[in-house]
Structures are given as C-alpha cells and as structure tokens.
Amino acid sequence: MNKYTIGIDVGGTTTKFGVVNAAGEIIEQDRIPSNQHENVEDFIDLLHSKLAPMIDRVGGHENIIGIGMGAPNGNIYTGTIEYAPNLKWKGIIPMAELMTQKFNLPTKLTNDANAAAMGEMMYGCAKGMKHFITITLGTGVGSGIVIDGKIVVGHDGFAGELGHTVIRYGGRLHKGTGMRGSLESYASATGVRETAIELLTQHPEKESLLRNYSINDLTSETVYHCAIQGDAIANEIFEFTGMILGESLANFIMFSSPEAIVLFGGLTKAGNLLMNPTRKHMEENLLPIFRNKVKLIFSELKESDAAILGASALVM
C-alpha cells in the first residue's frame, strides 16, 4: 500500500508544492506565485487546479494521507496564518480549514521555516541532530529551532521568529512590520537590495558595476554577479550582510546552544561571499565557551525540497 502526502511551502514570493511518497521522495512538484491573489480563496483555487491532476496521477484522493503546509506565521495549534507581514492576506487566515474544505483532505499547517527545519532533520544535513537552528534567507528571514529533537513552537505556536529580532537599535526600517533594525531588514534578499541602494547613493564617487543596472534590476542576484567579478561595493554588501547575520547568529547560539546552524534560501547561492563574513562575525560575538563549536552549514537539500518534505511530514 503506497500512500502519498502533499507538501506545500508558502514563501513570501513563491509557493512550492509536491507529492511525496512513503520513501520521502518528491515524485512531482510545481510552483505558483504567493502574492498574485488578494483573496486567499483565489490562491487556494489556483493551488487546487495545479494539484488535482497530480493527485489523480497517484490514484486519487484515497491514496493521499493528507496535506502538510508551511507558511509565514503559520500556527500549528490553530491552523491559521496570523498577520503575516510578507503575505497579501491580512488578519487571521484559517488556512488549514479552507484547504481541508477545498481539497477534502486533512490539512496541517505550521510555520514555513519550521517545516523546512523538519525536512532538514528528517532528510537533510541535520539528520540525527537534536539541537539545531535553520535560518531561511529568502524574501524574508525565517527560522526553525530544534531543541531536544523537537521543533520549538512555544506557548502559542509562534516561536522562532528570529528574522524579526532586532540587531541594530534604531536601524533600518522594515516596511512590513514598522520595526527598526531587525535581522530581516538586512539579511534577506530585500535587505541586500536595500543595502546596495544605500551604499550606491551614499558613495556616488565610488565606481561600481552595480551602477549599470536600473534600480528595478538591483537584486541580490545582480549583487552576487558583480561581487564575483571583483566589484568592491558588491563585495562590501555581502561583508555587511554577513556581519549582521553573524552577530545575530551569535545571539541565537547563546540562547539555545545548538550543534549546528543550517542556512537555506536564495541568499545562500552567494556561497563563501556570505559564509565567510557570517562565520567570522558569529565567532567574534560569542562567549569563549561557545566558540569554534557550532557548525555553520548551507542546507544540502534542494532549496524548495526541505520545506515541501518537512511540511509533508506533518501528516505522516
């Protein structure tokens, strides 16, 4: 009896989903934009139209155990998405309930980063680890915290919002939350773009390949492409991003003393450009008892796979 699960990862920009078999393999997957629909019902309709044929191809509903879903501010206790700053749907969205109605399948929802952490623990480089933290560096900065082999959800299900911890008092405004100086306002794809704009406008005298791009084309990818060509400002952007990230990671380590920190998401494509300054500033900001102990690693799972697998594991 080969039973399947569906894993869905609602990201700030893209929603990725797939059908997962009993061996933990994603046998089919696809993606849709997350923010094209003002109404969550329209979003769910599109998701259903894409998933229905996949479900048919594995033999229909009776072969699907259920749907696991990760989303920003997703709450495992209530099945709701509550006030997610990076999503269009405002207020409290009863996502698990709406999904269950539409798909006629049991749906469990959790925080997107917690889903990724679960995927990493079951299938990735954190396999066998009891204490680790995953940080997703995408449109926003998500985090999943594992202590004693369990995802930390806290008293009300919202634990692990490390992207919103403040690392620079009075620092950069986060437009989604109105807070200043949060990790996410610097160490996300959005943050890297803002750092680029800041450095380019603050230093009009400095030459940079980045000046060849229109402001709309200034993304973390263009910064990366300029950095590997040796562009000084582009390299400075990653140095700065790594400094902020490293300092934040040091604070997190002194909280839960993990064995490893696993970095995910688009920004990790920058490789050592990001890893080196992050590690340096992480170590420098740790008490000696924590130094040179914590593994800082990039996820080995394909970017979208960890969250899809982790979400699907919710209903296993």
Place this chain on the structure above:
Amino acid sequence: MNKYTIGIDVGGTTTKFGVVNAAGEIIEQDRIPSNQHENVEDFIDLLHSKLAPMIDRVGGHENIIGIGMGAPNGNIYTGTIEYAPNLKWKGIIPMAELMTQKFNLPTKLTNDANAAAMGEMMYGCAKGMKHFITITLGTGVGSGIVIDGKIVVGHDGFAGELGHTVIRYGGRLHKGTGMRGSLESYASATGVRETAIELLTQHPEKESLLRNYSINDLTSETVYHCAIQGDAIANEIFEFTGMILGESLANFIMFSSPEAIVLFGGLTKAGNLLMNPTRKHMEENLLPIFRNKVKLIFSELKESDAAILGASALVM
C-alpha cells in the same frame, strides 16, 4: 524516612546554601562570599565548614541524598564551571568532582540561572507552566529557559546565556568578557552603577541627589533610593535600564514564545521603577502576534530561595 538535600547557589558576589526537606522547604540556610578565595579549594573548605554542622543537625551524611549546585557557566553534562566571567576561578573548574570528594556526597552542578528556573517551576510563580524564561538581574544577568517543561541546556550544556546577547551594537564594554553592548553590561547591578556614572559625568549641569554619594557608594540601591525621592537622573537610569531590558526580552520572546518571563534578583527591588519601562519597551518591540500575551512578572520566591530549591531538585 525523611531525606534531605543540599542546595547551593553560587552567585557572582554571594554563595547561598541551605538544607531542603522532602516537602521542598529550606529548613536552614546561610551564605558566604563567592569571590574571597583565589583557590576554589579554599572556597569549598569554607563551604564545608558552614554546611557540616547543618548536615549533623539533620542526622548526618546518611540523611542527605546529595548536593545540587547552581553556578555561572555551570555545565550539567560535565559538572564543571567553565570560564565564568564573574567568578575568580578561571579556566575549567571540576566543581562537582571537587565537591563530591570534599563532602563525600553525590553532587550535581548546573547553571545558576537554570537552577533558579527549576526552583521557580517547582515552587514559584511558574508552577504548571511549560514555557517560560527566568532572568536574574543581579551582579550579572543570568537566564534560565524552559521549553515544553524542560530546562534548555542545548547541545553542550551551556544554553541560556542571554545576559551576553548583544543588544547595543558597539555599545558599552563588558569588562569580564571584552564584548560590547551585551544585555548584562546594562541591566545588571553593575550596569546600573555604570549608567549612573555615565549620566552624572555627561550632564555635569544637572542636579541630582546621586551627587551626594561617593563613587564607591553609587550602587543600584542608592540609585533606587534617590529615584523614589523623585530624583530625575535616578529615574532616568531606571527608564534606560528598563528600555534595554525590554528590548532584549522582546527578542527572547520571538525566539521561544514563552507564556511568562519571570524576573529575579537584586534589581527587581526597584519594583515598578524597573517594571514599567521594561514592559513598555518589551511590548513595543514585539511583532503584533506576540503583543499583550506574555506575562512579565517578578519572582514571588524569596530572592535566594528559588536557586537553592532549584539546585537541590537536581539530586531529588
């Protein structure tokens, strides 16, 4: 058969200890200075000379189950105190082993703040709570984190060093660690004294009752006494301390989403002078999903009791 345990709380300044009965009552207690002895063996000798008569009075060794001890940087896995910035004994001190040898009783050691958290969970205002954080505002700033009803010790036993997380980038130098801008450098008794000196020297034109004290007598207590008399600078000191503490607590809440934060230690004697600004800045720095949910409370246990009881519970 009435069996007793011994609980010992090694603080930055004072070591408090007591004999605890099966009902969780401290039936006898005393204290010695923590930092009078360069040699840890001399410290243990003094501790032994004080505890031996107490042990005799409950019927001798055979009536003692063991010794539980809380100390800064105490490691429950190894029984060692490692590189504690606020203690005189440097390097790695095999405290549990030395105690066992001297007392001929099984000794378990943990972080002092973890011991306090355990005491609070068993006998204090966190009774029945599964998720809470205790913050000890004494000579230093300690912390004990409880998630799912268990003290968080992390991969290597050192989790919960929240006093050393950085809240002000490039901020005040912490003389013990060499780090800048850590919570402890502001929100400890030492930090309050430093804030007082800073404000008095930066604003020589401002009148203050605090100027009547010699620099040696400027302590968190004198600041408190001046504040309740309406002294503007003294009040500003608590406002500032509460701001830093509140911002830090907001970061911690977004990590583990606790039901409550329990504040302990000398500084809490300031009552609402500290509580009000702390709560205000804590709430202001939280994502909306966390606001007006987390109880911020002062410990109801007598200051020294929580840690003694919590430490004693290690060997229960």
